[in-house]
Amino acid sequence: MLEARDEQVEVSWAVPPPRRTMMDNTEHLGRRIRALRHARGMSQQVLADLSGFTKSYLSHIETGTRPVERRSTLEALAAALRVAPSEISGPLAWSAPDPVAAEARAVTEDLAAVLADHRVGDVPDRPVRPWGEVAADVRRLNSDLRPRADYAAQGYLLPRLVEELLVTAGRASSPHRTDALVALADCYHAAAVIAKNTGVRPLAWVAADRLMGVAERLGRPEHTAHALWVRTHMIGGVGRERQIRQAGRWLDLLADEMSDHRVAQAAGQLHLTAAFAHATLADARGAADHLHEAEVVANRLSSDAGRFGYLWFGRTNVTFWRVSIAAELGEHTLVERLAEGVDPGTLPDRGRQAQFYSDYGRSLVRAGRTRERGVRVLRRAEELAPQLTRNNPLVREAVRFVLGRRLAEPAAREARGMAHRMGVAA
Structure with a gap:
């Protein structure tokens, strides 16, 4: 059995949001940054210096022109503002109501309650349905709701299901103790993803911790590997250096178990x-090194979309991540070339x-030359997984950005429609 200890998680305390009315629909990330800067008593120059940007660039962000x-x-x-990224991009920063995105966020309250109330090993005082009915809900979660990124439906299902599985x-x-533990791992992973993708990062950490508890009970290398990845992946935010350190520690820990294809997928x-x-x-070099190692692992696997732990690890997923990383590094020509050479449908997960x-x-x-195509691509993302896409702050920023640009009418209409549904204004 593999054993691991995680590093202590630090949580940034939030600055209270400014009071706003429901009619205030001009919100964008820059405006939230400006409000937080004022709350901290910082000048633009100070914030620019602390964050490593020019004052001019920060000014453009705060006014929404960039x-x-x-x-x-x-x-x-x-x-620089000493807040969690979610305090800038989370739901509190949004004004206009989006019922689809809001429903996905609303279920996190019940998830938080069940995760806080029960640790792995607890036996809640509640009646449990016959195993066949419980198992049917687990199958529904994994084969239908998770691949569709239907966070609201998952959130309604998970609290009761988690308690029944704990019992x-x-x-x-x-006779179903092991099956119940494996199903609990699926539930905690799903809860972590919902919390992360709706901007409730601390809840994602709790779900990942509960998943680690399940892995310790199961005592199997593949489940430990899966839990280690989820725990590392949920760090994000301002903890990137810690995320890198943990990934390195866990990869060393898993090195002797890589003959197991399930452990290899998690690695x-x-x-x-x-x-x-x-x-x-x-750090483009560091990113390239890890991408290369991921590609080496993917090329050793027989399947292009591994199904263990719903990680979907394989060659296609590596390309997906290459696209994300190239976008993060500002390599937009590379993004276009990579994206045009991959079939997203290879991964049976709409999210x-x-x-x-x-x-x-x-x-x-x-x-300008690719802007209208970009609108269509963003619309495709929204069609596939509206709860996920509309809760993505960078997508919301992109939609707001294109509203003020010259577009042919079909693309302009699509952009206006997405903006309306997301509650985004130019």
Whole structure:
């Protein structure tokens, strides 16, 4: 059995948001940055110096004349302001109501309650349905709701399902204890993804911690590897250097287990997470090294989309991450070339496809020659996974950006439609 200890997680305290009315629909990330800067008593020059940008560039961001295009920009400003990135990009920064995105965020409250109330090993005091009915809900979660990135439906299902699985796993006489633990791993992974992608990062850390508890109970290398990747992947934000350190530690820990294709898939994902973390730190060489290692692992696998732990690790997923990393590094010509050479449908996960289209589309809308195609690509992301796409702050920034640019009427109409649905104004 593999054993691992995680590093202590630091949580940044939020600055209270400024009061606003429901009629205030001109919000953008720059405006939120300006409000937080004022709350900190900082001048533009001070914030620019602390975050590593010019005062002119920061001014353009704050006035909304330049969108926040990269996660590294968001994270640098958050670090300088001493807040979590979610305090800039999270739901509190949005004004106009978007019922689809809001429903996905609303379920996190019930998820937080069940994750806080019960640790792995607890046996909640609640009745449990016959195993066949519980198992059917687990199959529905994994084969339908997770691949569609339907966070609201998952959020309604998970609290009761988690409690029932904890009861089943905690009963010494139950013949389904191991099945229940494996299903709990799926549930905690799903909860972590929902929390991360709706901007509730601390809840994602709790879900990842609960998943680690399941892996320790199962005592299998593949489940430990899966939990280590989820725990590392959920760090993000201003913890990129810690994320890189942890990925390196876990990869060393897994080195002797790589003959197991399931462990290899999790290790490949660790390389991808580390590659993206390097990219957010503007370390193109570090990103390239980890991308290469991920590609080596992917080429050894028999399947192009591994199904263990719903990681979908394989050659296509590596290309997806290459697109995301190239977009983060500002290599927009490379983004276009990579994206045109991949078939997103190879991965049977609409949420993962939507993330690919989101990164691809955000890159395309920067330039006039590809802007209208970028609008269509962003629209495709929204069609595939609306709850995921509309909760993505960088997509919202991209949509707001194109509203003020010259577009042919079909693309302009699509942009206005997305803006209306997301509650975004120019």
